[in-house]
Amino acid sequence: MILFAPFAARSPSLGGRPSPKDYPKVKELAELLENEDEVIQVGGGNDEQVCQNFQPNLSFDGLGKLIHASRTGVCVDSYLSHCYWYFGRRAIVLFGISDPLIFGHPENLNLLVDRKFLRPRQFDLYYLDQYNPQAFVDPPTVMKALQCL
Amino acid sequence: MIDVTAYVSTKNRYEVLSQALLSIALQTHKPKSLIVFDDSDRPPGDANDLVGRYPSFGQVFQLFQEYGIAWAWKFGRKIGQHANHQAAQEIAETDWLWRVDDDCIAEPNVLEILVRSCVSGVGAVGGLVLPPAPLPVPDNAANLISDLNLPNIQWFKQSHKLLEVDHLHSTFLYRRGIADYELSLSPAAHREETLFTYEIKRKGFKVLVDTSAVTWHFRAPTGGIRSHQDPGFWNHDENVFAQKLLDWGVVTPRPEKIIVLDAGRGDHVIVKKLVPKIKKRWPDCLIASCFHDVLKGDLPQISIEEARRNLGNLENHSIYGWCMKNNWTGNLVEAFEAMYDL
Numbered sequence: 001m002i003l004f005a006p007f008a009a010r011s012p013s014l015g016g017r018p019s020p021k022d023y024p025k026v027k028e029l030a031e032l033l034e035n036e037d038e039v040i041q042v043g044g045g046n047d048e049q050v051c052q053n054f055q056p057n058l059s060f061d062g063l064g065k066l067i068h069a070s071r072t073g074v075c076v077d078s079y080l081s082h083c084y085w086y087f088g089r090r091a092i093v094l095f096g097i098s099d100p101l102i103f104g105h106p107e108n109l110n111l112l113v114d115r116k117f118l119r120p121r122q123f124d125l126y127y128l129d130q131y132n133p134q135a136f137v138d139p140p141t142v143m144k145a146l147q148c149l
Numbered sequence: 150m151i152d153v154t155a156y157v158s159t160k161n162r163y164e165v166l167s168q169a170l171l172s173i174a175l176q177t178h179k180p181k182s183l184i185v186f187d188d189s190d191r192p193p194g195d196a197n198d199l200v201g202r203y204p205s206f207g208q209v210f211q212l213f214q215e216y217g218i219a220w221a222w223k224f225g226r227k228i229g230q231h232a233n234h235q236a237a238q239e240i241a242e243t244d245w246l247w248r249v250d251d252d253c254i255a256e257p258n259v260l261e262i263l264v265r266s267c268v269s270g271v272g273a274v275g276g277l278v279l280p281p282a283p284l285p286v287p288d289n290a291a292n293l294i295s296d297l298n299l300p301n302i303q304w305f306k307q308s309h310k311l312l313e314v315d316h317l318h319s320t321f322l323y324r325r326g327i328a329d330y331e332l333s334l335s336p337a338a339h340r341e342e343t344l345f346t347y348e349i350k351r352k353g354f355k356v357l358v359d360t361s362a363v364t365w366h367f368r369a370p371t372g373g374i375r376s377h378q379d380p381g382f383w384n385h386d387e388n389v390f391a392q393k394l395l396d397w398g399v400v401t402p403r404p405e406k407i408i409v410l411d412a413g414r415g416d417h418v419i420v421k422k423l424v425p426k427i428k429k430r431w432p433d434c435l436i437a438s439c440f441h442d443v444l445k446g447d448l449p450q451i452s453i454e455e456a457r458r459n460l461g462n463l464e465n466h467s468i469y470g471w472c473m474k475n476n477w478t479g480n481l482v483e484a485f486e487a488m489y490d491l
Contacts, residue, residue: 009413060418060443082418103481123469123477 001038005075007047020097021076024133026050095137111137151264154241155180158233159251160188167205174212178261182411188225213371238325247322255364262362263322272354276319276362278303294399309361316364317346321362327352336383340390406431409456409466410438417443425490
């Protein structure tokens, strides 16, 4: 089973816009993952459901149980990536504009297209940034990483 | 038979208010009357208007009629709930008043339990005011005015006890006319119940918590005091509160270390991993966090407001602000370690 969290936390300041940390080709990746394994999407209650099995708003303990039961997690730079690190399990983390050297954990598999897409001021509010779908690896790259894990 | 006036001060919370009123109507010890003080931005023109907008109120009003509970709906002055509480004292015709928060649901026996304490020398009695999935009570919680940094004892599930305390929170029964509400507070009315109930205590009356009386507090995300987000209000009220404590000669010990985690869930997870190091470096550390479930049981928790009262402006406690200020280029875990001097 794979946990999937393709969206970052919904800040009210986004006003309905996608978060710059959201994965762009989310449905394509969700389909590939579901062809590969059982997938449980986790995240906030306002996230778009892209997998058949969506379990939003899990408690910390509830999420921990799923993490232990999972093969791995595939997520953007978000809560789930830190949880995998906390529980000593390895996740595949899809970085775009935030720097994995700062916000990532070396214990995870951090995927980044190019450091040129990183935002210059890493500690400013990320949701003020423009959305750039090019900043993320494509779904086939994620699947290759999954095979290598 | 103790006659009680129940009342609710409300603002922009009609969806949850009807549940609070229903729980009042279904008490085994019926209040003699009920007053709603409505501070809402778009209050109903009359009861029919309200029922038209929110039909569940129709059933609640029918129950009040069935049980012979006289009810009145009054428009508040919109200057804060403390003004409504004071107004309740002025217009109620009973010696005892039961204030109920608009996002609370009282178990049916709450008032029956609380009135058992309505004896000579008692000024106020509250029960537990529990969030869903309440935690066990921490050893150090006692609701003493000198220990305001500690968690409120009314927030935690516990076995049956009748405790004498210094102050109460949220929803409680009190004797009318002993003390006045502090009307110099802002519309946020932060600390109003602590000031009020400690004033009752200072007048020589006992203030009690009966832990067998359980009210559920669902903390509506909007409305009520959460309509007043202006930090200036909170700072004003903290200053009023601090001055009162000074006037009363109350000394509250300043904790050695308070970690303020006004940040995202992921940041909470990082700090959770650092808890062993934090405990080693700061054995008496308290934490004020946004997502209590992540750090539950790890460190004694206080509210963000409590942290603000101790520390003042909290901007210097933001990890991201700290990183910017220090031109941080390392890992976030290391940044937390450096910021907390671990």
